[in-house]
Amino acid sequence: MIxxxxxxxxxxGKTTVAVSFALAARYCQFIDYDxxxxxxxxxxxxxxxxxKKVSIKQPYFLTDTGNDFSKCAExxxxxxxxxxxxxxxxxxxxxxxxxxxxxxxxxxxxxxKDVVVGEVAKGFTTPGIDFLKGNLIPGSxxxxxxxxxxxxxxNKSGLVIIDAPPGxxxxxxxxxxxxxxxxxxxxxxxxxxxxxxxxxxxLEGLKVPYGVIINRDGVGDSAIEDYxxxxxxxxxxxxxxxxxxxxIYSQGxxxxxxxxxxxxxxxxxxxxxxxxxxxxxxxHN
Amino acid sequence: MVKQxxxxxxxxxxGKTTIASSFIKxxxxxxxxxxxxxxxxxxxLLNLTTIKKEDLIGGAVAVVNQTCINCGKCEELCRFDAISxxxxxxxxxxxxxxxxGVCQYICPAGAIELKKDKQGEFYTSDTQFCKLxxxxxxxxxxxxxxxxxxxxxxxxxxxxxENKKLIIIDGAPGIGCPVxxxxxxxxxxxxxxxxxxxxxxxxxxxxxxxxxxxxxxxVCINKHDIxxxxxxxxxxxxxxxxIQVIGKIAYDENVPKVxxxxxxxxxxxxxxAAKDIIQLYFRLExxxxx
Amino acid sequence: xxxxxxxICITSTGTSLDSNVxxxxxxxxxxxxxxxxxxxxxxxxxxxxxxxxxxGIQAGQLIASKNVSAVITGNFGPxxxxxxxxxxxxxxSRVSGTVKDAIEKYRNSQLTETxxxxxxxxxxxxxxx
Ligand code: SF4
Ligand code: SF4
Ligand code: SF4
Numbered sequence: 001m002i003x004x005x006x007x008x009x010x011x012x013g014k015t016t017v018a019v020s021f022a023l024a025a026r027y028c029q030f031i032d033y034d035x036x037x038x039x040x041x042x043x044x045x046x047x048x049x050x051x052k053k054v055s056i057k058q059p060y061f062l063t064d065t066g067n068d069f070s071k072c073a074e075x076x077x078x079x080x081x082x083x084x085x086x087x088x089x090x091x092x093x094x095x096x097x098x099x100x101x102x103x104x105x106x107x108x109x110x111x112x113k114d115v116v117v118g119e120v121a122k123g124f125t126t127p128g129i130d131f132l133k134g135n136l137i138p139g140s141x142x143x144x145x146x147x148x149x150x151x152x153x154x155n156k157s158g159l160v161i162i163d164a165p166p167g168x169x170x171x172x173x174x175x176x177x178x179x180x181x182x183x184x185x186x187x188x189x190x191x192x193x194x195x196x197x198x199x200x201x202x203l204e205g206l207k208v209p210y211g212v213i214i215n216r217d218g219v220g221d222s223a224i225e226d227y228x229x230x231x232x233x234x235x236x237x238x239x240x241x242x243x244x245x246x247x248i249y250s251q252g253x254x255x256x257x258x259x260x261x262x263x264x265x266x267x268x269x270x271x272x273x274x275x276x277x278x279x280x281x282x283x284h285n
Numbered sequence: 286m287v288k289q290x291x292x293x294x295x296x297x298x299x300g301k302t303t304i305a306s307s308f309i310k311x312x313x314x315x316x317x318x319x320x321x322x323x324x325x326x327x328x329x330l331l332n333l334t335t336i337k338k339e340d341l342i343g344g345a346v347a348v349v350n351q352t353c354i355n356c357g358k359c360e361e362l363c364r365f366d367a368i369s370x371x372x373x374x375x376x377x378x379x380x381x382x383x384x385x386g387v388c389q390y391i392c393p394a395g396a397i398e399l400k401k402d403k404q405g406e407f408y409t410s411d412t413q414f415c416k417l418x419x420x421x422x423x424x425x426x427x428x429x430x431x432x433x434x435x436x437x438x439x440x441x442x443x444x445x446x447e448n449k450k451l452i453i454i455d456g457a458p459g460i461g462c463p464v465x466x467x468x469x470x471x472x473x474x475x476x477x478x479x480x481x482x483x484x485x486x487x488x489x490x491x492x493x494x495x496x497x498x499x500x501x502x503x504v505c506i507n508k509h510d511i512x513x514x515x516x517x518x519x520x521x522x523x524x525x526x527x528i529q530v531i532g533k534i535a536y537d538e539n540v541p542k543v544x545x546x547x548x549x550x551x552x553x554x555x556x557x558a559a560k561d562i563i564q565l566y567f568r569l570e571x572x573x574x575x
Numbered sequence: 576x577x578x579x580x581x582x583i584c585i586t587s588t589g590t591s592l593d594s595n596v597x598x599x600x601x602x603x604x605x606x607x608x609x610x611x612x613x614x615x616x617x618x619x620x621x622x623x624x625x626x627x628x629x630x631g632i633q634a635g636q637l638i639a640s641k642n643v644s645a646v647i648t649g650n651f652g653p654x655x656x657x658x659x660x661x662x663x664x665x666x667x668s669r670v671s672g673t674v675k676d677a678i679e680k681y682r683n684s685q686l687t688e689t690x691x692x693x694x695x696x697x698x699x700x701x702x703x704x
Pocket of ligand 2 (some may be wrong): 098346347362364365367368375381382383384385386387388389459567
């Protein structure tokens with residue numbers, strides 16, 4: 001079973017929740033899909049055993065062959081190539097590595113080389129958490145390349161907890177689309193509400209069932225809860241707004257360090273989700 | 286010349302919007318841009334009347350028609366794993382397709398077309414303080430980078446036409462495409478960070494990205510008093526990299542409450558965070574309008 | 576490929592000579608191609624304005640193909656600058672005011688050539704000017 005944890009807005013406690021699930025489950029695969037800002041390792045402290053570089057293929061042009069490369073520039077949909085007379089200017093930061101210029105260019109005069117865009121790290125945390133994260137090189141924009149790499153390593157036979165990147169655009173969708181259930185973490189403020197509604201729309205479009213966890217309960221109003229009650233959306237948990245949690249978080253501590261009963265609470269939520277996904281329980285309040 | 290400042294944080298939730306909205310209230314001769322297009326929030330806080338709405342036509346994706354002869358070539362050559370079943374029942378995953386055009390070029394049957402779709406909308410709105418350019422991306426759409434580029438372009442058009450002096454950009458989270466689009470070509474970056482281990486990790490990355498652009502970068506540590514040791518670590522890092530820590534904001538229980546009630550923290554002048562934010566703004570102001 | 580061209584390009588906010596010089600090269604709304612010999616001009620819509628990335632690169636190639644000898648604008652991004660330099664086109668930046676004034680200044684040799692891009696960045700993404 002794959003459970004993803006997402007949030008329309010960053011900083012709502014998404015990682016805190018995902019980590020709590022993993023610690024409550026004890027035996028699972030944990031994947032940090034937020035390859036631009038992977039942070040779950042700070043809390044899970046895995047022993048990283050294996051780091052694999054991830055690269056894309058980018059072209060280079062043998063200009064001393066006297067060939068005309070203007071077809072390459074014409075083809076490239078990302079404007080990564082400029083051809084002025086016999087000169088070729090290549091802009092690697094714009095190149096997606098599609099291989100098109102190799103296809104359309106003069107035969108043998110366009111070559112390719114591997115360019116590293118990030119890495120995938122594998123590790124282990126006791127008691128039984130297989131940890132996986134992607135890490136994008138600052139300056140690269142190949143977020144999806146790394147996420148595709150993570151997708152290939154999904155272990156669908158057991159429980160998988162996915163920490164999705166914030167937002168509602170394509171990198172979030174990449175992370176939640178394979179899930180059996182998605183937990184949306186939000187804050188009880190108008191902003192949290194706004195972002196939550198968009199996330200719900202995304203998940204409904206993907207036909208992924210979802211429930212809500214409200215973090216920093218008490219800072220705002222009850223609009224989200226009222227909305228969930230009205231629409232019969234399950235609110236699994238409310239986490240209070242407490243400066244102690246912020247302090248523990250700042251040092252890399254978890255919700256279970258704050259109050260060990262959260263282990264049990266998240267264990268129960270996992271059971272509920274399992275029953276929902278096999279059809280034994282309704283996904284309602 | 287119009288100056289531009291982008292407020293970024295590596296990850297959301299560090300108080301970026303609180304700071305951006307305070308600046309928007311305090312600045313003059315300015316235009317505001319919400320470049321956090323994934324989770325645009327400024328429009329909720331600011332009282333606005335939208336005066337113009339435009340469609341965002343995003344990057345192309347491949348679409349296949351019935352003339353496909355199931356030769357399998359496109360699937361073999363697509364480097365983004367977007368095509369499946371090409372020898373029986375071909376499917377193109379629009380989420381994975383990057384619109385590179387390779388399949389269209391290679392298809393012997395001319396069965397593939399690249400199509401551009403509406404991916405969102407961008408708006409020009411009047412607010413009580415200044416014009417706000419903001420956007421809404423369709424759920425699950427890509428190209429937030431393009432959307433950021435477009436909202437910034439519109440803001441620049443207006444700034445030149447109306448002789449404005451400053452563009453305040455609430456930047457996107459992460460370090461990827463939308464962030465790069467929010468930073469490219471601006472004069473200043475204000476990185477808002479928190480003294481948490483994850484905050485520090487994100488901060489170092491976003492600092493690297495800002496470094497590629499040769500932008501004058503300032504740092505502000507929000508909730509600095511929740512972990513003095515980490516605050517010190519950030520200050521040390523900044524000192525050794527020659528970045529100015531231009532402000533520190535105290536943890537203040539009022540902030541989320543005030544924000545939730547759609548009010549401005551700087552109006553509560555006796556709250557600790559308000560004082561710090563006002564001071565932060567005045568320290569920055571002399572750079573912004575020089 | 577240059578020959579003896581007398582055409583120059585000015586980035587513009589509009590289609591007339593009374594329009595202002597637009598400060599952005601890659602994402603300006605219009606290019607005014609002005610023939611200093613015949614005093615005629617043509618305004619070209621800048622299609623690169625909507626480009627995902629590499630607007631400056633695309634615009635640079637377009638201008639290079641128009642056989643102009645100089646480009647006058649507010650700022651050059653690094654990508655566009657490289658294209659124009661490679662094409663042997665003279666670059667003048669930090670110019671403001673109307674297009675007409677800019678042409679006058681150019682005629683009177685009152686503009687100084689730019690030797691480096693005005694906006695430094697390692698990226699063309701999103702918004703290379
Ligand atoms: S590999 Fe694709 S994206 Fe890269 S330069 Fe060639 S055509 Fe452009
Ligand atoms: S356009 Fe490119 S990415 Fe999209 S399906 Fe075709 S080959 Fe794949
Ligand atoms: S290359 Fe064209 S004909 Fe061949 S499988 Fe793909 S779409 Fe069909």
